[in-house]
Amino acid sequence: MRARTWEQHEQAVRRLRSSYAAVPEGQPVRLAKRTSNLFRPRAAVQAPGLDVSGLDGVLEVDPQTRTAQVQGMCTYEDLVDATLPYGLAPLVVPQLRTITVGGAVSGLGIESTSFRNGLPHESVLEMAVFTGAGVVVTTQPGDELFDAFPNSYGSLGYATRLRIALEPVGPFVELRHVRFEEPAALAKAVEAIIETREHDGVRVDGLDGVAFSPTELYLSIATWREEPGETSDYTGSQIYYRSIRERRTDLLSIHDYLWRWDTDWFWCSGAFGVQHPLVRRLWPRRWRRSEVYHRLLGLDRRFDVVDRLDRRAGRPLRERVVQDVEVPLDRLGDFLGWFDEEVGMRPVWLCPLVAHSAWPTYPLVPGLPYVNVGFWGTVPVGPEAGEAPLNRAIEARVHELGGHKSLYSEAFYDRETFDRLYAGPHLAAVKERHDPDHRLTDLYDKAVQKR
Template sequence: MNPKGRPEHERAVATLRASYAAVPDGSPVRLAKKTSNLFRPRSAAGPAGLDVSGLDGVIEIDPLARTADVQGMCTYEDLVDATLPHGLMPLVVPQLRTITLGGAVTGLGIEATSWRHGLPHESVIELDVLTGAGEIVTARPDNEHAALFAAFPNSLGSLGYATRLRIELQPITPQVTLRNIRFDGVEDLLEAVAEVMRTGRWDGTDVDVMDGVVFRPEESYLVLGEFAGGTGPAGDYTGQSIYYQSLRSKATDRLTAYDYLWRWDTDWFWCSAAFGAQQPLVRRLWPARLRRSDVYHRIVRLENRFGVAARIDRLRGNPDRERVVQDVELPLAHTGEFLEWFTSNVPMAPIWLCPLRLRSGTAWPLYPMHAGEPYVNVGFWGTVPIVPGTTDGDVNRAIEEKVSELGGHKSLYSDAYYDRETFDRLYGAEAYRAAKDRYDPGHRLTDLYDKVVGRR
């Protein structure tokens, strides 16, 4: 992917500002995006959205400084295509190809380097933001817009939209070697996570990347990877083989850097099974170029709109189902307790584990975590039957309560049921309102709580 250059970028920013100025006061504002990785409903905002068509690329890469200037709507797929030829990658590359850099910063993201490098916004050096006031401001941690820089992560577009971000990059070798270590108890796996986070090593070998999968309480795997310079035959999980299933059959593995970064995208972790894409015959007939997360997401949106599968289930006498699609962050010390509760109360597996910690002591008020404390992201994505005597949303509410009880938080890309008081307490209301009043004084952009929870 060829860098766009600054003149082209400035023209795209001018187009965006003009489209924002054309939105009548009082009308909802949204981005005109082709793809979305949200699982909560997007509010209707008329036929047109803000024109971000020219803000989807890389502006410049500095391989010596190991930085990249990137437009807000650039997908990580395109960003990685631009950095890998230099032997570089973003410090954190979220799992799905069409997640945008601006989306990962304003809405959070995570991956297997997060145990060392934190969340994507922690590698941002500076960012340009189109604010609710219609201005472009450059926010850094040490300038007059430091409050916006701190409040932007987890604001989900309610304070403004990133048009340019300067981020740090890190070296990556052409191949990644992996060890898939089985544990017969989740607590043993979490003890291994603690050791890696404390020492950076496991069994005498350096660790660069770390995540894990729980298939059942008695069977879980910790995947430890090293950016090693070796070469050799590499695995391929874009064809008939399925990555998550390989953890059960391979003690070691090797992937190209590119295939490692997108190892989860081909089958949307394991969620492609819901569409039959893991059945051998269907898989052979389903073109590989269409086995990717954004295709599955479009299928889900069609189902949400027309409810064909739900109607078929009802005709078969099956109960309605509640969507439970969540990522939650728990302190490592309480992750075992949460997993024990979850596996006993929510009939859903596998479960993804991704250790993380804040990269520095910087405070991020809209998603407060404690510097120096290890956490684990727990991801679970699917549906559960709505049993007699319960209603849609009960399982999600129970999860929210348990996560809060254990000192954790959950990402806000999916269904949320918090009351206003609880939401404000968990997600930095004081800092948010101060930034909102300063950078969106007319409150033209949808309030964060209204955007996330709405009128539930």
């Protein structure tokens, strides 16, 4: 855990301001940040970036008010290490350890508590934003800047400090993996859980699922509990996602439950051979982390390794299909049926969510149940792979069904469609007030033009 004093925080903000002043006029202003959980490439920039060193810690945890003051670059791993000793956790803890609090708010984080608590930005009580104008603005829910910040991905500024709500959690998590043979039955169960917060008379604290095939879908129903017991460990030889099919119940520590997906990057570590028993024994435990796999993937993209091997072997080129989309719960079966026929990638992650308020730049309908469908991998498509035909088809289908697509990965919209889907004119108006010289790259250029 990285603990920071308020004096250290002020010093870090001063360094941030100085680094902003050092960026030449006309050059885009970006973070000087080594790690990222984004999956979209961007053009190389030679100008110096913003110095965010010292803005990656926890300032304070108040168990009485159940709040925490954190810096924008603080990872959820460090935040959870600070809150769990008090029996508290953020209302939503995204799946990967190195996602930052500021990143989850300016992007969109989600996890198994989202069916109760919405998205991470909905638990933010106050936020300090370093804007494109080079000033720190303190903003709260209902303010124009605050409400436009989610899904802005740094186009309006960067959070330097956030005050967030926490909630009590138990030291252990009891899991029940319930199988369904069709999406409609799963959707009906999700609807009932959202309404009652129970399943078979037992309280539900966390809810997500996995679809392994059209007739093999699971909901993983989590309940915080105080009573100890024999817990599973999925940071060693065992692999969490496989356990969903192998056992009906499980028990994890709250810490291991929060990071159950991180060790194997959901199931994507298999692409690096790490799920093979021999490789797993030899692969150092400290490398069994999502950011390590992300770096390996970055090297592949940089040097075009897989595509070169496919060409040499005469295999069709593969399209990278790495997306998270939200579809209304009552259209989940429609989307999965289409996805199986047109894309054919399994497994996929299913995470129900209900937004509690309207956010203009990602217009989910408050109170309406959605399901986040996450799919990450490659699909053989042939010479047209570079044109991203599957990704484009997914974009079209999601919006036909009244859904939305997260922008952490590649996007292919034309400008008019993008502005219609993500409140482009409103975002531009807010940006004009807080970044009048357009020092920060706008959202369309970031998400689609890869600038």
